[in-house]
Amino acid sequence: xxxxxxxxxxxxxxxxxxxxxxxxxxxxxxxxxxxxxxxxxxxxxxxxxxxxxxxxxxxxxxxxxxxxxxxxxxxxxxxxxxxxxxxxxxxxxxxxxxxxxxxxxxxxxxxxxxxxxxxxxxxxxxxxxxxxxxxxxxxxxxxxxxxxxxxxxxxxxxxxxxxxxxxxxxxxxxxxxxxxxxxxxxxxxxxxxxxxxxxxxxxxxxxxxxxxxxxxxxxxxxxxxxxxxxxxxxxxxxxxxxxxxxxxxxxxxxxxxxxxxxxxxxxxxxxxxxxxxxxxxxxxxxxxxxxxxxxxxxxxxxxxxxxxxxxxxxxxxxxxxxxxxxxxxxxxxxxxxxxxxxxxxxxxxxxxxxxxxxxxxxxxxxxxxxxxxxxxxxxxxxxxxxxxxxxxxxxxxxxxxxxxxxxxxxxxxxxxxxxxxxxxxxxxxxxxxxxxxxxxxxxxxxxxxxxxxxxxxxxxxxxxxxxxxxxxxxxxxxxxxxxxxxxxxxxx
Amino acid sequence: xxxxxxxxxxxxxxxxxxxxxxxxxxxxxxxxxxxxxxxxxxxxxxxxxxxxxxxxxxxxxxxxxxxxxxxxxxxxxxxxxxxxxxxxxxxxxxxxxxxxxxxxxxxxxxxxxxxxxxxxxxxxxxxxxxxxxxxxxxxxxxxxxxxxxxxxxxxxxxxxxxxxxxxxxxxxxxxxxxxxxxxxxxxxxxxxxxxxxxxxxxxxxxxxxxxxxxxxxxxxxxxxxxxxxxxxxxxxxxxxxxxxxxxxxxxxxxxxxxxxxxxxxxxxxxxxxxxxxxxxxxxxxxxxxxxxxxxxxxxxxxxxxxxxxxxxxxxxxxxxxxxxxxxxxxxxxxxxxxxxxxxxxxxxxxxxxxxxxxxxxxxxxxxxxxxxxxxxxxxxxxxxxxxxxxxxxxxxxxxxxxxxxxxxxxxxxxxxxxxxxxxxxxxxxxxxxxxxxxxxxxxxxxxxxxxxxxxxxxxxxxxxxxxxxxxxxxxxxxxxxxxxxxxxxx
Numbered sequence: 001x002x003x004x005x006x007x008x009x010x011x012x013x014x015x016x017x018x019x020x021x022x023x024x025x026x027x028x029x030x031x032x033x034x035x036x037x038x039x040x041x042x043x044x045x046x047x048x049x050x051x052x053x054x055x056x057x058x059x060x061x062x063x064x065x066x067x068x069x070x071x072x073x074x075x076x077x078x079x080x081x082x083x084x085x086x087x088x089x090x091x092x093x094x095x096x097x098x099x100x101x102x103x104x105x106x107x108x109x110x111x112x113x114x115x116x117x118x119x120x121x122x123x124x125x126x127x128x129x130x131x132x133x134x135x136x137x138x139x140x141x142x143x144x145x146x147x148x149x150x151x152x153x154x155x156x157x158x159x160x161x162x163x164x165x166x167x168x169x170x171x172x173x174x175x176x177x178x179x180x181x182x183x184x185x186x187x188x189x190x191x192x193x194x195x196x197x198x199x200x201x202x203x204x205x206x207x208x209x210x211x212x213x214x215x216x217x218x219x220x221x222x223x224x225x226x227x228x229x230x231x232x233x234x235x236x237x238x239x240x241x242x243x244x245x246x247x248x249x250x251x252x253x254x255x256x257x258x259x260x261x262x263x264x265x266x267x268x269x270x271x272x273x274x275x276x277x278x279x280x281x282x283x284x285x286x287x288x289x290x291x292x293x294x295x296x297x298x299x300x301x302x303x304x305x306x307x308x309x310x311x312x313x314x315x316x317x318x319x320x321x322x323x324x325x326x327x328x329x330x331x332x333x334x335x336x337x338x339x340x341x342x343x344x345x346x347x348x349x350x351x352x353x354x355x356x357x358x359x360x361x362x363x364x365x366x367x368x369x370x371x372x373x374x375x376x377x378x379x380x381x382x383x384x385x386x387x388x389x390x391x392x393x394x395x396x397x398x399x400x401x402x403x404x405x406x407x408x409x410x411x412x413x414x415x416x417x418x419x420x421x422x423x424x425x426x427x428x429x430x431x432x433x434x435x436x437x438x439x440x441x442x443x444x445x446x447x448x449x450x451x452x453x454x455x456x457x458x459x460x461x462x463x464x465x466x467x468x469x470x471x472x473x474x475x476x477x478x479x480x481x482x483x484x485x486x487x488x489x490x491x492x
Numbered sequence: 493x494x495x496x497x498x499x500x501x502x503x504x505x506x507x508x509x510x511x512x513x514x515x516x517x518x519x520x521x522x523x524x525x526x527x528x529x530x531x532x533x534x535x536x537x538x539x540x541x542x543x544x545x546x547x548x549x550x551x552x553x554x555x556x557x558x559x560x561x562x563x564x565x566x567x568x569x570x571x572x573x574x575x576x577x578x579x580x581x582x583x584x585x586x587x588x589x590x591x592x593x594x595x596x597x598x599x600x601x602x603x604x605x606x607x608x609x610x611x612x613x614x615x616x617x618x619x620x621x622x623x624x625x626x627x628x629x630x631x632x633x634x635x636x637x638x639x640x641x642x643x644x645x646x647x648x649x650x651x652x653x654x655x656x657x658x659x660x661x662x663x664x665x666x667x668x669x670x671x672x673x674x675x676x677x678x679x680x681x682x683x684x685x686x687x688x689x690x691x692x693x694x695x696x697x698x699x700x701x702x703x704x705x706x707x708x709x710x711x712x713x714x715x716x717x718x719x720x721x722x723x724x725x726x727x728x729x730x731x732x733x734x735x736x737x738x739x740x741x742x743x744x745x746x747x748x749x750x751x752x753x754x755x756x757x758x759x760x761x762x763x764x765x766x767x768x769x770x771x772x773x774x775x776x777x778x779x780x781x782x783x784x785x786x787x788x789x790x791x792x793x794x795x796x797x798x799x800x801x802x803x804x805x806x807x808x809x810x811x812x813x814x815x816x817x818x819x820x821x822x823x824x825x826x827x828x829x830x831x832x833x834x835x836x837x838x839x840x841x842x843x844x845x846x847x848x849x850x851x852x853x854x855x856x857x858x859x860x861x862x863x864x865x866x867x868x869x870x871x872x873x874x875x876x877x878x879x880x881x882x883x884x885x886x887x888x889x890x891x892x893x894x895x896x897x898x899x900x901x902x903x904x905x906x907x908x909x910x911x912x913x914x915x916x917x918x919x920x921x922x923x924x925x926x927x928x929x930x931x932x933x934x935x936x937x938x939x940x941x942x943x944x945x946x947x948x949x950x951x952x953x954x955x956x957x958x959x960x961x962x963x964x965x966x967x968x969x970x971x972x973x974x975x976x977x978x979x980x981x982x
Contacts, residue, residue: 002812003810004808005807006806007807008782010778012762013776013777013778014762014777015776016673017676019765019789021763021764022888022911023888023889024761024905025761027758029755032752073770074671075768076671077675078675079733080742101757101758111743111746112742140741140745144741145738148741148744149730151740152730152732162609165612165614166622166624173647175639181773192751192753200619208637223638224637226637226638229641272719274590276641276644276721279638279641307587314584358653366649417656421649421653421656425590449652449655450606452658
């Protein structure tokens with residue numbers, strides 16, 4: 001013994017038990033992944049498999065180019081028991097043992113016990129009476145079955161209708177933390193077993209952390225159940241949930257304290273639409289999403305705005321009857337004012353932005369496009385501009401009034417469809433409430449979720465009207481600011 | 493909140509609130525403010541910011557302060573489950589109430605079969621008119637958190653968008669049996685409620701309990717997904733332990749075997765002594781120790797030398813192996829002293845002039861008396877580190893394992909599956925848990941009186957061009973006098 005000195009080091013802990021890991025030599029089942037890994041990297045290199053965002057390709061290559069054989073057995077009870085049997089004769093007794101590597105050739109892999117028995121009898125050349133057949137007690141690594149998921153859910157290995165119709169799948173969307181453990185294994189297993197890529201695109205979203213950038217962890221009390229945001233939750237209920245879990249008392253106290261600091265009055269009821277819309281807003285960030293639940297809560301107010309403005313707009317539409325081809329009718333009516341053309345033009349561009357951003361997996365930008373269109377273009381500008389026209393009852397403004405009503409109806413209806421994928425509930429409810437619903441002919445769908453996503457007509461875009469509208473708004477703004485500077489009261 | 497780099501950052505909550513308040517129908521009867529005030533507030537300049545911030549929570553405290561806040565009326569859903577909401581009968585409420593708005597639609601969409609994938613219709617269609625996606629199956633007994641909600645939001649947005657574009661659409665839901673995660677949860681619960689381990693129950697009964705647990709808690713996720721509005725085809729909901737998926741697992745295992753890709757081998761891997769199982773890399777958390785650190789080890793009875801019973805980590809322990817038939821000693825250093833019980837070699841660098849004379853010789857294990865070869869290994873050994881001599885435990889260290897393979901060394905596993913020293917570790921230590929064994933080995937080594945004249949205490953290696961200079965500090969016997977030995981190696 002010659003003394004000790006402090007030394008920096010890294011310890012591996014078992015994430016399930018917290019125990020310090022031990023490197024041990026044990027007999028396990030392995031899958032040779034070399035060829036599968038090569039095919040998986042080739043697929044990305046030759047563009048057959050697309051990884052979005054593309055910077056994660058590096059990680060893909062790094063892992064798969066340095067692939068190790070995959071240890072697929074686990075000494076657990078819960079899982080798929082390994083379909084392998086150890087065989088020997090009664091006479092051999094303890095001289096042949098399954099943990100003994102010298103007897104490794106006594107393992108039989110089979111699809112069921114019957115087949116295993118048959119193979120064993122052949123191998124040992126003994127009678128059924130003499131045979132000792134024992135199934136491996138171990139189970140398979142969880143990732144073994146989830147690696148088959150895209151085709152096992154379709155009925156593989158049977159050539160079912162689902163398998164024919166729905167395999168390979170289109171997209172795999174997940175968090176980037178399981179790119180290797182899950183995504184790579186699906187690709188490897190898919191290529192090896194079905195000779196097909198299980199999907200042609202992988203979209204990886206950033207990892208959600210709390211607003212301080214900490215990983216979501218039960219012991220920090222920052223794991224929030226979506227239902228607690230959707231339906232709202234008191235602080236007491238949040239803390240009770242923590243207390244009811246499996247955490248040690250010390251961690252329960254810490255988690256409770258954190259909840260108390262973060263949500264002193266609980267979480268307000270936000271609804272699913274606001275939660276989804278708020279979460280999508282966060283996807284513009286890079287690697288990690290530092291999620292502040294309060295910001296999600298803020299989007300509940302956008303739902304409120306949608307509700308109130310639709311309710312308000314419907315008061316202008318009480319005597320309005322839409323046609324099945326309202327937009328075309330409106331555009332060819334010759335009755336439209338600049339403001340109407342502006343609104344339709346903005347609608348085209350806004351809907352197009354949502355569509356394009358969805359195509360490029362830019363959900364934050366899509367969300368913003370929908371948000372700005374509703375709030376700025378429709379509520380702040382268009383609804384204000386048409387007030388005098390739609391309120392007038394006289395005959396001289398009849399055409400202008402119809403055009404404004406039709407534009408408003410089109411604007412509401414099309415925006416609801418554009419927002420539906422992000423906010424399914426409120427858009428359905430408001431869409432169902434639009435006047436004329438159920439009278440719009442054969443092509444009218446019973447639900448917004450089957451209605452067509454907004455289609456863009458290039459010729460309906462109108463830069464000139466938008467420019468002139470922008471100029472008008474600038475003038476209005478300047479006047480208002482002058483009025484404010486000179487403290488001139490508004491005449492009522 | 494980090495919003496830098498955001499092309500069009502979403503407004504802060506206050507601004508959204510202010511926007512909502514312009515219609516004068518914001519919740520909670522906030523005082524109406526002029527547009528200018530609101531704009532100021534929206535920009536965050538207003539002093540009265542707090543007033544337009546949405547007020548939430550149902551705490552009794554708040555209600556006593558703001559008496560005008562009416563508690564929300566209990567929502568009674570007039571629509572029978574699965575039926576379409578009749579908008580002609582439900583008045584357009586004054587204020588937006590998410591609970592009322594979101595009620596019934598999910599059930600009706602599902603009941604109407606709008607989520608259902610149509611295999612016949614999808615079969616002939618080109619790839620760009622199809623959108624098929626499987627859910628990343630969450631742990632069946634778990635509960636979704638906001639990270640999952642983000643996944644769901646992104647996935648369902650894409651699915652609904654494609655469906656509205658008229659594409660053949662299928663979004664498959666499912667859950668994962670999540671081996672270790674689920675087993676651990678049920679085991680913890682079993683210990684907490686009944687003070688039993690899975691071994692007390694036996695395998696069959698334990699598995700029955702896990703299925704029971706799944707039945708009880710497995711619906712949480714489906715409830716959550718339904719609340720989130722996920723338009724998954726519930727008729728195709730799958731669980732990785734379903735018969736259909738289990739059949740696929742057996743088939744895959746057999747096909748790998750038939751293709752010669754599957755084999756059984758004895759290799760070094762991550763082992764959890766607490767679980768008594770091999771575990772995958774994803775189930776490993778790492779902690780970095782800056783230096784000497786005391787840690788609690790749950791599977792151990794506790795270190796009697798520490799008031800809190802914790803064990804010492806982050807320490808490099810130096811000890812010496814006597815060279816066979818010689819007065820010399822080889823000093824090695826390790827952070828895992830107990831593994832010396834399974835040492836089967838000491839490695840030196842082949843070009844290290846300090847040890848050239850020892851190539852092919854042996855050291856003697858101080859406890860077992862086993863002859864241990866001195867091997868040369870340029871891959872593993874860094875001449876400049878420590879004494880340049882490295883103890884090799886091929887059965888309990890990944891680098892040593894590879895070294896063992898290169899030199900065809902003996903692999904001695906010294907631990908039982910639950911982490912106690914086994915009979916290979918020697919009678920003196922057998923049955924002692926691994927970190928208790930660390931202490932025991934240290935004490936036992938201390939007792940071994942050093943009868944050898946010298947050992948290398950400290951060494952520095954300097955490389956100047958092709959010239960390598962070794963400076964060594966040697967100690968002789970118990971004498972503190974040190975001398976510097978310089979080797980020149982050209």
